[in-house]
Amino acid sequence: MSTVLLVHAKGGPPIGHVLSRTAARAEVHLLALSELPAAVASHAANLCASVTVPAEEERRDLVSLIVRRAGDVGAGAVLTFSEYAVVAVAEACDALGLAGAGSAAALARDKRMMRETWRRHGLPQPEFRPVATRTDLHEAADALPVPMLLKAAWSAGSTAHQIIGSPGEAEAAWRRSREVMAASARLGFAELHVAEADAHFVVEQIVTGDAGEWFDEPGWGDYVSVEGVVADGVFHPVCVSGRMPTVEPFTERASITPALLPAGLQDRVVDLARQAVDALGLRDCGTHTEIKLGAGGRMWLIETAARFGGAMTVPQIEEVFRLDLVGMLVDHLLGRPVAWPERALGPEQARGAAGSLVVLAVDGDGAAWRDRRVWDFPAVKEAVALSEGSDLSVVPESSLPDGAEVPVYDPDGGANTMAALCLLSAADARTVIRDFTTLVDALPSVLPPAAPVPSAAAKTALAAPAVHKPVAAAQKAAPAVQKPVLTVPAVRKPAPAAPEEVPA
Secondary structure, three states: OOEEEEEEOOOOOOHHHHHHHHHOOOEEEEEEOOOOOHHHHHHHHHHOOEEEOOOHHHHHHHHHHHHHHHHHHOOOEEEEOOHHHHHHHHHHHHHHOOOOOOHHHHHHOOHHHHHHHHHHOOOOOOOEEEEOOHHHHHHHHHHOOOOEEEEEOOOOOOOOOEEEOOHHHHHHHHHHHHHHHHHHHHHOOOOOOOOOHHHOEEEEEOOOOOHHHOOOOOOOOOEEEEEEEEEOOEEEEEEEEEEOOOEOOOEOOEEEEOOOOOHHHHHHHHHHHHHHHHHHOOOOEEEEEEEEEOHHHOEEEEEEEOOOOOOOHHHHHHHHHOOOHHHHHHHHHOOOOOOOOOOOEOHHHOOOEEEEEEEOOEOOOOOEOOOOEEOOHHHHHHHOOOOOOOEEEEOHHHOOOOOOEOOOOOOOOHHHHOOEEEEEEEOOHHHHHHHHHHHHHHHHHHOOEOOOOOOHHHHHHHHOOOOOOOOOOOOOOOOOOOOOOOOHHHHOOOOOOOOOOOOO
16 A cells, blocks of 8 residues: 655644545555644544654754655655645655655745746736835835735735735834734744744735626625646646635635636636646645636736645535545545546536635624623534525534633734634535525624633632632623734633634
């Protein structure tokens, strides 16, 4: 049986899904650079021939670690589905002479190099400037039209995005973005191979999207993603996924497969994605290309990743189009023949629809919930009336356990402040959007309220020997609607482990 070394880190499709599909095609040896979610750890031993957790000193030269481990197990393929390990795995594959994304993987990670490559090829994208220092940012803020967006060049999941409305806001945005990137790194959401990656930023023009000219019905966001794969340097589009509108600034709320684009418009979107991937020069890997949709048929490239889409994108495709993308990629990397779709699949080929919803503590308009709530999926399942035939489930490894307090949404932290990830199967994409809208509206009322936090004085009284019933504890005020002063780690300090991040 063929042998695969699977490198696990945070982000990407759920590791449980990835492990089961990979194990069905080959003997799997797991190199765990991030802790396995509790929901998966107990099954990993049954699915894997070995599970290796390297010591901290071994991680300092990640490429050498991967090469050494691949040699130890005799791996015929090495792969990862995590954004943060893509570059290291690509370099290791090159060193081993195995199929992989190739040296172009860095172009699909560093947003500065990605945009520069697309600019040389004349592809449509927002105006941009690379930023490495505070001075760079101030110069860019003076040169680009406002509003503009500051983003970390190696981030994922909309982490550390800062909207700059005027040149005078640049200094605060710079400071805040660096704080958030440092906090994300402490949580394990950071580039694992490239030194100083957390100091690399890019600032770009915010282009105005318009979903109305692309979709026949309301409820869709103004950008889509083209899911695909590059095999032997040839791009194979698989399908187009749609979105609901993002939460400010650009945090993804929901992904829907398939996107209900008319065939002619889908062809235009897929063609632009093909140009974007071809320009980067990727060799053997999954791809995920996000495209902004504007008025008058305009499009702008947002970014391309040298891996499959995160969250539930891969499971959604498997459910709707009956394509096991993980297994197909494993087969290709091992040199087996694979029948990739001849062209991007659309609504006509779909069997129903599927969508994933990131649970954030904001309503349908993006406003913060008025009070704190506790995540409780059984309560949601029982109380929210969805369409006939729709089925809602929760992804345990990407969700807080029932009873954990829902974090306050931090616009700077993006998806890092999610409480849960839900998967919905429905008759069609219109039903997915309708049911997700119902669910978002219902959450702040159907979830149980968080327990009131006693004041310091009350805590002292409660700690004293009880001679009589203590006076009722004072209630803690509900969190303010504005951005919290502390970043993600402070918001998510409660005991339950944080869910995996789900970058798009």
